[in-house]
Amino acid sequence: MKKILLLLTLAAIFVFTSISTVLAQDTPFKSYSFTKKKASAQWSARKTYVIGKNRRLGLFNNRNKRYPSQTVLSISNLPDGKSVDVKLDVIFVGSWDNEGKLADRFTVTVLNGPIVLDMRKFPCTLIDSDDTKPLNNNGFVQVGERDRAYWIKPLSFEISPDLIKNNELKLEFKGYLTGRKTEFWAIDNVQIFVN
Numbered sequence: 270m271k272k273i274l275l276l277l278t279l280a281a282i283f284v285f286t287s288i289s290t291v292l293a294q295d296t297p298f299k300s301y302s303f304t305k306k307k308a309s310a311q312w313s314a315r316k317t318y319v320i321g322k323n324r325r326l327g328l329f330n331n332r333n334k335r336y337p338s339q340t341v342l343s344i345s346n347l348p349d350g351k352s353v354d355v356k357l358d359v360i361f362v363g364s365w366d367n368e369g370k371l372a373d374r375f376t377v378t379v380l381n382g383p384i385v386l387d388m389r390k391f392p393c394t395l396i397d398s399d400d401t402k403p404l405n406n407n408g409f410v411q412v413g414e415r416d417r418a419y420w421i422k423p424l425s426f427e428i429s430p431d432l433i434k435n436n437e438l439k440l441e442f443k444g445y446l447t448g449r450k451t452e453f454w455a456i457d458n459v460q461i462f463v464n
């Protein structure tokens with residue numbers, strides 16, 4: 270009988286610690302899903318746009334004055350000496366290019382610090398370079414008068430503790446596009462985890 274009690278106690282402790290571990294890993298320090306027309310004040314560019322069924326932070330285009338070129342997320346009250354994991358979805362709209370004169374780029378930079386994500390390959394494949402024949406896109410979104418294909422790419426990266434100054438982190442999200450009316454981006458489901 271004593272043995273069974275001991276086993277049951279051990280099993281209970283095991284289940285409890287497993288649940289705590291899972292909760293610790295799954296609960297973000299901050300998360301942003303942009304359900305309103307304007308994002309919260311932690312974002313420098315705050316306008317949202319409906320893509321598919323959800324609102325996203327965007328659209329952005331650094332060559333078109335009607336759109337912002339970047340947005341900065343400011344996170345404060347971070348604990349000392351801990352690294353931070355960032356997860357987000359980037360929505361690539363239109364005909365982003367991987368190479369040649371029309372090549373594009375997407376970066377995330379720690380403000381006044383290093384680039385922590387540098388993308389030069391994009392999922393925006395068009396058959397015969399035809400806007401109406403996208404491959405593996407997640408849907409279409411109307412931008413101006415045109416419907417453009419979009420691709421959602423989940424991305425993640427880690428920020429080391431030395432890049433967090435005064436318990437604060439500022440992340441700049443920016444695209445470097447060649448197309449003024451043919452290429453746009455947005456972000457969604459941004460999650461900040463403290464390790």
Ligand SMILES: [Ca+2]
Nearest residue numbers: 366371373447
């Ligand atoms: Ca391009």
